[in-house]
Amino acid sequence: MEVVYGQKRWSFDRAMPLERLVEETGLRREAVLVMADGRLIREGETIPAGSKVLIISAANGG
Amino acid sequence: MDMESEFLLNWYERQLLVKGIDDRLQLKLSGETFGRLTGELEELVAELLIRSGLSGITKEFPRQEILPFYSPLIYRQEETVIFEDGPLLEIVVEKEKKRISFPHSLPSAFAPIIAGRIFSWFMDGKYEKAFNMKLPAGLDRIGRPGKVMVVGAGGLGAPLIKILLDRGLKDIAIVEPGEIKLNNLHRQILYDYGDVGYPKATILERKLSRMYPSARVKIYRERFTEALLRSEKPDLVVSCVDNYGARYEINDSSYRSGIPYVDSAVDGFSGYVMFRRRGLACYRCFMGDDRKDTTAPKGILPFTSYFGAMLQAAVTIDFLNRRGSIEKVFWFDLRNDMYEEIDIGKRENCKVCN
Numbered sequence: 001m002e003v004v005y006g007q008k009r010w011s012f013d014r015a016m017p018l019e020r021l022v023e024e025t026g027l028r029r030e031a032v033l034v035m036a037d038g039r040l041i042r043e044g045e046t047i048p049a050g051s052k053v054l055i056i057s058a059a060n061g062g
Numbered sequence: 063m064d065m066e067s068e069f070l071l072n073w074y075e076r077q078l079l080v081k082g083i084d085d086r087l088q089l090k091l092s093g094e095t096f097g098r099l100t101g102e103l104e105e106l107v108a109e110l111l112i113r114s115g116l117s118g119i120t121k122e123f124p125r126q127e128i129l130p131f132y133s134p135l136i137y138r139q140e141e142t143v144i145f146e147d148g149p150l151l152e153i154v155v156e157k158e159k160k161r162i163s164f165p166h167s168l169p170s171a172f173a174p175i176i177a178g179r180i181f182s183w184f185m186d187g188k189y190e191k192a193f194n195m196k197l198p199a200g201l202d203r204i205g206r207p208g209k210v211m212v213v214g215a216g217g218l219g220a221p222l223i224k225i226l227l228d229r230g231l232k233d234i235a236i237v238e239p240g241e242i243k244l245n246n247l248h249r250q251i252l253y254d255y256g257d258v259g260y261p262k263a264t265i266l267e268r269k270l271s272r273m274y275p276s277a278r279v280k281i282y283r284e285r286f287t288e289a290l291l292r293s294e295k296p297d298l299v300v301s302c303v304d305n306y307g308a309r310y311e312i313n314d315s316s317y318r319s320g321i322p323y324v325d326s327a328v329d330g331f332s333g334y335v336m337f338r339r340r341g342l343a344c345y346r347c348f349m350g351d352d353r354k355d356t357t358a359p360k361g362i363l364p365f366t367s368y369f370g371a372m373l374q375a376a377v378t379i380d381f382l383n384r385r386g387s388i389e390k391v392f393w394f395d396l397r398n399d400m401y402e403e404i405d406i407g408k409r410e411n412c413k414v415c416n
Contacts, residue, residue, distance in 0.1 A: 007398060031353065039405045040348065054402060056393055058349060059329035061360040062218045062304035062367075 001047060005032070005055035015049045018042070031058040066136075073133070074115050076245045079361025080330045082185055082397075091115040091184060094160075097141030098122040103166055103173055104145045110177035113248045113364035116143065130254035131247060150191040151176065153183055168193060171201050171376060174369035178331060178396030181365065195401040198335065198392045199376035204230040208382040211235045211296035213286045213312055215262050217249035217367035218326055218374065219302030223266075224252060225375040227274045231382075235280045235294045238262045249364045288315035298381055299323035300374055304360070306353040313338065313345035317414050322387070324377050326370040328362050331397035334404075335373040337381065337388045343408040344415035348391060366396055 003010040003025065010025055018041050022028050034041045036051040047053060063071075070092050071078065071085055078088060095118030096108045105125045112119070112128065118138045129135060141159070148163030155161075164176050172193060183189040210231060212219055215238040223236065242250070242257045242265065257265045263283035270279045282290065286308060291299065301312045301323055309325060316323040322339035338344055373392065380386035390403040408416045 004400075006395070033349070035402070035404050038403060040407070042409070054400075056334075056395075057329045057332060058353060059327040059333050060304065060306050060309065060353070060355070061328045061333075061362045062214050062216055062302050062326075 001036075001049055001051045001053050003053040003055065013049065015046050017046045018044070021047060021053070025055065027055065031060075032056065033058050069133075070115070070117065073244065074248065076359060077114065077248075077361055077363050079359060080363060081361075083361075087185060088115050092117040092136070093142070094118060095120060095136075095138045095140065095142045096123050097144075099124050099145060101166060103168060103170055103176075106170055106173040107145070107164075107176045107180070108143075110174060110365040110368055111143075111180060113251075114177070114181055115248075118142070128251075130256065131251070133255040151179055151189060151193070152191065153180070153189060165193065169201065171197055171369075171372050174365040174372065175396060175399075177365040178363070178369070179399070181363070182331075182397055190399040195399075197376065197401075198373060198388045198403075199380040199386065201225070201229065201372065201376050202379050202383060204379055205383050207232060208297040209233040209235070209294075210378060210382075211237065211291065211294055211299045212302060213237045213299060213308070214302035214304065215250075215252070215266060216240070216302065216304060217246060217362060217364075218328065218371045219300075220250040220252040221368050221371035222300060222302055222374050222378075223270070225372060226378060227270070227277055227279075229375070229379060231277065233278045235282065235296060236263070236266060237282045237284065237286045237290065238266070239283055239285050245359070249362065249367045251368075286312060286315075288318065291315050291319055291321065296321065298378060300378055301325040302371070302374070305355040306349065307355055309345055309349070310351075314414050317344055322381065324374050324381075326374045328366045328370045330361055331363060331366055332393070332395040333366055333370045334391050334393040335370060335377060336391040337377050339387060340415070342387075342389055342415070343406045344412065346414055347409045347412050347416075348406045363396075369394065369396065 001012050035054040036047045094116040097120040118136045143160050146163040147166040152163045179189045242253045244258050263281045326335040393402045
């Protein structure tokens with residue numbers, strides 16, 4: 001899967017649970033949301049290997 | 063550091079929190095100067111860049127009404143940024159001057175995108191040229207009567223209120239308990255330097271009655287509650303707040319009351335806008351139930367919050383005019399020129415929408 005977060009990029013060749021992805025990208029302490037192929041991924045879900053993944057900030061500013 | 067530099071850095075302290083922006087960049091930007099401009103799009107792009115710290119203007123600069131806001135104002139003899147019409151965004155440096163062309167046929171909703179790209183170019187010399195993105199709705203005139211409740215009149219709310227009233231909204235209720243602070247003034251386009259320390263509600267009451275005498279404007283200097291929503295009974299709520307807690311409250315109240323709402327949130331260069339109503343997955347399905355607010359100030363750029371407000375206004379107008387509703391969340395990142403639609407399904411156990 002190809003993963004994008006701002007200007008950072010990662011590539012993984014396997015499926016991965018959401019929690020694992022957040023751990024491996026070092027974003028565990030960040031307030032983020034994860035999308036795969038345009039769909040929001042929730043806790044407990046596994047992201048398929050070939051997905052295009054976008055990690056975004058869980059923005060709350062106004 | 064001289065007094066002028068110190069003042070500029072205090073003025074822009076909130077955007078210095080954004081990754082990639084530091085004192086050196088901010089002071090470099092303050093050396094740029096705008097002069098004569100042509101048309102509304104050029105003026106809006108320039109205003110958004112001025113609010114982001116490109117601090118100089120010549121006497122020919124047309125948008126004089128932003129000057130009361132603009133205390134770090136530096137009058138200069140010669141412009142350093144020149145705008146021109148062209149098919150793509152192009153930035154050419156000739157000696158000390160930047161010739162920047164972009165398509166003047168673009169709608170005004172593209173102004174924050176152009177400003178964001180120019181600002182990014184000042185950061186690292188890179189920029190996207192083409193404008194292929196599709197925005198969720200257009201900024202039309204409001205053709206049908208309707209009542210809108212706006213919660214929050216800060217970086218998102220202030221431009222949103224102005225855009226809606228400029229486009230013909232005649233009935234608006236504004237909920238805003240806060241006071242005007244210096245470190246957010248550059249994003250909050252309805253307030254001036256002299257308003258700092260006053261309640262936003264007091265200043266809005268005075269200014270909006272003068273600027274829009276034919277509109278019915280009701281202002282509450284208090285926090286949003288479900289009781290207030292039920293007593294006002296708007297056609298639509300627009301959430302322009304700055305924390306998760308208030309968004310949970312607006313979401314839950316709106317779903318319980320059956321009143322649709324539009325939400326946006328911003329952070330640095332990025333943000334989202336979404337329309338929610340009964341039948342669609344709610345904010346809790348998007349963000350989860352357990353987001354906690356901190357008191358740490360957030361770094362947000364003026365063109366980012368203006369873009370969020372413009373998109374909220376476009377979605378609001380689409381709803382008022384033809385009961386249009388976008389079902390996906392629209393997310394944007396003006397630093398990396400990314401625009402995405404996000405599908406959010408309902409959570410099985412959501413206590414609000416399912």
